[in-house]
Amino acid sequence: xxxxxxxxxxxxxxxxxxxxxxxxxxxxxxxxxxxxxxxxxxxxxxxxxxxxxxxxxxxxxxxxxxxxxxxxxxxxxxxxxxxxxxxxxxxxxxxxxxxxxxxxxxxxxxxxxxxxxxxxxxxxxxxxxxxxxxxxxxxxxxxxxxxxxxxxxxxxxxxxxxxxxxxxxxxxxxxxxxxxxxxxxxxxxxxxxxxxxxxxxxxxxxxxxxxxxxxxxxxxxxxxxxxxxxxxxxxxxxxxxxxxxxxxxxxxxxxxxxxxxxxxxxxxxxxxxxxxxxxxxxxxxxxxxxxxxxxxxxxxxxxxxxxxxxxxxxxxxxxxxxxxxxxxxxxxxxxxxxxxxxxxxxxxxxxxxxxxxxxxxxxxxxxxxxxxxxxxxxxxxxxxxxxxxxxxxxxxxxxxxxxxxxxxxxxxxxxxxxxxxxxxxxxxxxxxxxx
Amino acid sequence: xxxxxxxxxxxxxxxxxxxxxxxxxxxxxxxxxxxxxxxxxxxxxxxxxxxxxxxxxxxxxxxxxxxxxxxxxxxxxxxxxxxxxxxxxxxxxxxxxxxxxxxxxxxxxxxxxxxxxxxxxxxxxxxxxxxxxxxxxxxxxxxxxxxxxxxxxxxxxxxxxxxxxxxxxxxxxxxxxxxxxxxxxxxxxxxxxxxxxxxxxxxxxxxxxxxxxxxxxxxxxxxxxxxxxxxxxxxxxxxxxxxxxxxxxxxxxxxxxxxxxxxxxxxxxxxxxxxxxxxxxxxxxxxxxxxxxxxxxxxxxxxxxxxxxxxxxxxxxxx
Numbered sequence: 166x167x168x169x170x171x172x173x174x175x176x177x178x179x180x181x182x183x184x185x186x187x188x189x190x191x192x193x194x195x196x197x198x199x200x201x202x203x204x205x206x207x208x209x210x211x212x213x214x215x216x217x218x219x220x221x222x223x224x225x226x227x228x229x230x231x232x233x234x235x236x237x238x239x240x241x242x243x244x245x246x247x248x249x250x251x252x253x254x255x256x257x258x259x260x261x262x263x264x265x266x267x268x269x270x271x272x273x274x275x276x277x278x279x280x281x282x283x284x285x286x287x288x289x290x291x292x293x294x295x296x297x298x299x300x301x302x303x304x305x306x307x308x309x310x311x312x313x314x315x316x317x318x319x320x321x322x323x324x325x326x327x328x329x330x331x332x333x334x335x336x337x338x339x340x341x342x343x344x345x346x347x348x349x350x351x352x353x354x355x356x357x358x359x360x361x362x363x364x365x366x367x368x369x370x371x372x373x374x375x376x377x378x379x380x381x382x383x384x385x386x387x388x389x390x391x392x393x394x395x396x397x398x399x400x401x402x403x404x405x406x407x408x409x410x411x412x413x414x415x416x417x418x419x420x421x422x423x424x425x426x427x428x429x430x431x432x433x434x435x436x437x438x439x440x441x442x443x444x445x446x447x448x449x450x451x452x453x454x455x456x457x458x459x460x461x462x463x464x465x466x467x468x469x470x471x472x473x474x475x476x477x478x479x480x481x482x483x484x485x486x487x488x489x490x491x492x493x494x495x496x497x498x499x500x501x502x503x504x505x506x507x508x509x510x511x512x513x514x515x516x517x518x519x520x521x522x523x524x525x526x527x528x529x530x531x532x533x534x535x536x537x538x539x540x541x542x543x544x545x546x547x548x549x550x551x552x553x554x555x556x557x558x559x560x561x562x563x564x565x566x567x568x569x570x571x572x573x574x575x576x577x578x579x580x581x582x583x584x585x586x587x588x589x590x591x592x593x594x595x596x597x598x599x600x
Numbered sequence: 601x602x603x604x605x606x607x608x609x610x611x612x613x614x615x616x617x618x619x620x621x622x623x624x625x626x627x628x629x630x631x632x633x634x635x636x637x638x639x640x641x642x643x644x645x646x647x648x649x650x651x652x653x654x655x656x657x658x659x660x661x662x663x664x665x666x667x668x669x670x671x672x673x674x675x676x677x678x679x680x681x682x683x684x685x686x687x688x689x690x691x692x693x694x695x696x697x698x699x700x701x702x703x704x705x706x707x708x709x710x711x712x713x714x715x716x717x718x719x720x721x722x723x724x725x726x727x728x729x730x731x732x733x734x735x736x737x738x739x740x741x742x743x744x745x746x747x748x749x750x751x752x753x754x755x756x757x758x759x760x761x762x763x764x765x766x767x768x769x770x771x772x773x774x775x776x777x778x779x780x781x782x783x784x785x786x787x788x789x790x791x792x793x794x795x796x797x798x799x800x801x802x803x804x805x806x807x808x809x810x811x812x813x814x815x816x817x818x819x820x821x822x823x824x825x826x827x828x829x830x831x832x833x834x835x836x837x838x839x840x841x842x843x844x845x846x847x848x849x850x851x852x853x854x855x856x857x858x859x860x861x862x863x864x865x866x867x868x869x870x871x872x873x874x875x876x877x878x879x880x881x882x883x884x885x886x887x888x889x890x891x892x893x894x895x896x897x898x899x900x901x902x903x904x905x906x907x908x909x910x911x912x913x914x915x916x917x918x919x
Contacts, residue, residue: 245804524787
């Protein structure tokens, strides 16, 4: 506990790191989170008393809160937990490992600053210098890379349960690094842990040198990771979320409406020329309010209220995009896009179907023109496909009912991401990452 | 909320509390997220309402709503499902606050559902808390609400920790934990079929400590029973049960007067205070940091029946 945390009015610049854990079933994700919470003294007595089973503490029960989860001993949906250390605050999403719950893992990953991928040493042929990783380790790592989770940490678990932990850790580390290099997955760290016994999770002292590892503990690594930076370097882009009208007045000149939303990229200040998408009209920003209505410039990631210098047709879902020297800066609206898709629905994706697509706050109809290919998660090979099954990852081409100004997801999370929604069932069916 | 508190640290903190500027990056981020969600509800739904009990969590949401829309411009009505067993300090405060904000306050009573016969108690002394679901669903049908904003937090309870921010409910108001919609980035799928609605939780990611730090920072007024006061209670299996007309002492129980405050307010028949001398939000922040028992564990009689009781109630339409 710090003075900053104790005092409600003191300076506290600690930002929260949004963290997820992933890996296969029974790799010990829930146990690891339970260990982080218990060893950092974040669990209250009544909660700890509630997770006793046969006279022993079952740490997984701290996060597995659904009755079906306790019945089956698996995690079905993401549980969010909160804890803090002197160094920082954490929001942890405990994501399920089962392939059938990939959509819940993707949900947790889409907002994460960092991910811990658990690797169960006992499930691998650890004595083999050229061992094969489990499919879920590959799938999850690949999804994390696709979703641009900035920091990826591999935690090799259950090393206390293998015969030669140092050899096992070395072989597994080599396999992870080889796979990561092939898939171009940036790896922040590989750390040996025993979630069950608490080794190398929070405290290291007793087991220094275990597995020939002398680096920081998992928590020490997590305390040092950066939060996701906003896209401030790109030109200004802004999706209109809510239009505040000052009713009771027929005056429609400047200042009668405020357009509220979150700055997706760049920053905005008075004098900025903008083009309104999709109608193409232009205007100049007259005033910018922050979320508590004080006038000021606002940068990417923050809410802003924008007042334009003239009366133009702007409604929810429209985008305000920077115009430099009379021409639009980099962003072109297109009627066709190509994207990586993570297919999340129980129904198969087939070409020809029309879905709702949501981009920022705009809903448009989108037709699947063709499946370019499916990604084999074992070999990373691109293979021909006529359809995409639940939990598949592939590339598709879509035709849009109205043009959208997008950027590749690699350049901007906000401008490069869409979801597809089934027009019949209204289920969220796919996550789209613009290529 | 670590369990270790040292007096020296607390004293230093108290002294420094007055000297520092109001700056807490984490609270700023939570506030911004909440405002974003409140605006999304206003824009995406036709008939939303904000559940308002007069409790601390709903008062924090109202504060964020004032910031999101401007004072006097909150674009949805406030809805209270009243069990008829509320602390008068809280209902009085609720009415006064709604009036100050110029907000429309809709109150629907469990007692009316009982009169209609849609709520039947197993026995006269039964807590009406669980029956709020029925009255709530009746209000949803009456006003055709398509989104209800609630102040539930994921740190309160394990089933809540699993729930999405935009939580889809079917025409029976049921939560289906195994079939939750993926919630990607901040792209919220708010599409509904006829008769369905959403429960929306803008302060999902706040903890009890965050709420109290925000109350301290923003000078949010609360019902008086959140702060220390003397009250007649009986000690029943470790819980301090308030002595009221509805909750009289049982045979053999000794009535004591203790210094207490409420960590959570709700139906009188299932809400207990904790022993405390905390008189200000700052005091409570420090108490919360030192707490060894959770908010619900210390105060709720109805959550203890089974580990899955909240999940079951949510599946039945409960908030």
